[in-house]
Ligand SMILES: Nc1ncnc2c1ncn2[C@@H]1O[C@H](COP(=O)(O)OP(=O)(O)OP(=O)(O)O)[C@@H](O)[C@H]1O
């Protein structure tokens with residue numbers, strides 16, 4: 001079997017940090033190859049070296065026998081290596097269709113002059129590319145959204161759009177960086193099948209970086225495991241899954257089996273802290289929220305669950321006043337938030353760790369954290385909270401001086417949560433805290449969330465990992481296409497078959 | 512559309528411009544024609560700069576330099592052609608002057624763009640700022656083309672041959688070239704560069720090459736505007752280096768932002784609006800620039816995205832649609 005892509009002794013050093021320390025592996029032609037490891041292991045950095053974002057400091061990368069390390073990124077794309085990005089990089093202001101069409105640019109035969117004088121050749125070319133792009137969009141069920149602005153798509157659809165754009169390049173090798181992040185288990189299952197279908201249909205070699213173990217184990221034929229820049233295991237999924245080193249560094253002991261329910265704890269009071277009534281939000285002509293009502297009592301952890309696009313993030317944003325609300329009311333601690341600016345919320349005691357992290361890329365980790373405590377005047381309090389943040393996420397303590405934008409995806413997620421806690425909020429809103437987080441750390445994050453709540457912070461949690469969310473929460477709301485379809489205690493919902501129904505996108509039967 | 516039909520369309524537009532020129536002169540006088548000519552020059556400049564600052568998301572603040580290159584290169588060409596082609600076929604001579612002015616500005620665009628567009632960030636702004644000043648100072652110290660005194664337009668010097676139809680014809684060419692480029696696969700690539708350079712590269716777009724391309728096309732169109740400006744037959748007195756100061760670059764930037772970054776029709780409107788408002792404010796004399804600045808502040812507060820945002824004004828949308836009529 002020949003190798004489509006082969007790395008030998010690839011090393012990438014940033015300042016004093018060896019992000020990748022001499023990694024070698026061969027990706028067989030037409031295989032689905034997994035690259036996994038804990039947060040900050042160097043997986044994305046390997047992708048960046050292969051696709052020319054960085055030139056590796058040492059080592060060789062060969063694509064079908066040709067050396068490609070050090071070539072400019074566009075040239076590598078041109079040769080046939082396409083990728084998606086962990087931190088979604090779409091052309092936000094452009095339409096969904098245009099996003100895909102951009103990647104057709106290299107295959108068009110029309111010259112600049114053809115384009116300027118609009119020759120027949122240009123018109124034919126453009127029409128052919130449009131057909132091809134629409135076909136790809138159809139495959140990902142995005143053809144109905146072709147004219148929509150890319151930035152207005154829900155997270156999961158943005159990920160699919162990135163794959164469609166990558167495929168427009170007619171690649172031989174496709175690198176996917178956490179394509180299942182933000183998808184629930186049913187959606188992830190569909191994605192996993194799609195990856196296989198794509199491989200067969202387009203004759204692709206796929207390299208998959210992913211923290212969703214169901215997807216990795218089902219899709220990959222061979223897996224390479226890294227930790228702190230080094231290789232720790234390599235082999236078939238079944239063997240890798242049992243490898244003691246992988247278990248310790250990455251999967252964690254009780255991986256997804258023993259999620260202890262904490263909802264028996266009854267520290268919640270009857271005092272309603274957040275009261276949302278009949279919230280409606282429109283995006284363009286589309287009704288994103290069709291009248292959401294929910295309440296969160298002081299000391300409670302309430303989960304908001306539902307499929308991709310159900311309106312969970314929109315609900316949080318509407319509460320945080322970062323988007324325009326059409327009608328409805330939000331009361332926090334008895335106060336109507338109408339007319340309150342988004343930035344005033346922090347002072348009132350509401351903090352949010354948004355989806356997609358939104359950290360300050362050009363500030364250091366420390367500065368990012370300090371920005372979170374912007375409303376806190378007492379330097380002693382800030383210092384204590386900094387200590388707490390570092391205890392919660394020791395990795396952040398190691399990286400206080402690193403720029404936020406250069407952190408790995410998982411590290412950014414840690415920073416986002418830690419920053420939200422810096423203001424000492426009464427209400428903490430977490431949007432997908434487990435997104436992009438390695439399995440071992442997911443356990444730790446949920447433990448941390450529970451600790452935070454026990455210390456008296458009320459939490460509103462949006463999470464795709466339903467089982468985890470329901471185990472951590474006291475109560476939950478299930479959203480389906482912008483409406484609350486079900487609500488109740490987490491315990492009841494966890495045992496309610498209709499929740500799975502809502503998740504599978506089959507809708508809830510409300511009788 | 513066939514080539515023949517396009518040429519007929521263009522000829523019809525020129526005929527219309529001739530009619531407008533005569534009509535305006537007869538009804539509103541020479542001064543109105545002059546204002547219309549300035550609107551046309553401004554429109555060209557704004558449409559050109561919008562390609563770089565709006566569509567591609569880069570930041571140039573030295574386009575007056577390219578205008579100066581076009582103006583002086585065009586003027587020198589006419590001067591050299593005056594005894595020969597200029598005497599027998601003044602229109603052909605002006606055409607050659609425009610082509611030479613545009614081409615030289617384009618070459619200057621490549622020379623400025625290649626080193627500065629390779630780097631991300633503010634380098635382009637700094638380099639273009641420096642370039643504009645270097646061009647101006649060089650002209651000032653070069654006596655054969657008038658130095659800091661300027662070079663008169665009219666008999667014996669630069670022929671005053673660019674009438675309103677020439678200037679508006681140039682603006683039409685600018686809109687067509689830049690418009691077709693912007694709304695093509697090339698324009699999409701430029702938009703991708705504006706949105707996310709790393710993703711654009713990963714989509715196979717050689718970003719540096721495309722940025723230089725956009726910058727060169729922009730400089731070329733600006734050079735054409737400069738050449739026409741140098742031959743202004745609607746009352747232009749002379750060209751002088753003082754006309755190509757930083758103020759001019761800032762003015763062009765204002766037109767683009769006023770119209771809406773990324774919108775071609777917006778750039779045209781911005782060019783027209785700046786020309787007209789500066790004329791209307793003339794009677795306030797000393798307070799003119801203060802009022803102008805206040806107007807800009809009010810506009811930015813009321814409509815930060817500019818008049819049209821990044822959308823285009825579509826005349827067809829204003830007319831009753833054919834489908835509805837049927
Ligand atoms: N440009 C950079 N400068 C400094 N450090 C960097 C840079 N890029 C990455 N790093 C560091 O290198 C390490 C590897 O990062 P990388 O993004 O490859 O991790 P990853 O395996 O993809 O992790 P995750 O699963 O969290 O996405 C991280 O600790 C990160 O902080």
Ligand SMILES: [Mg+2]
Pocket residue numbers: 043044045086177408409410
């Ligand atoms: Mg990563």
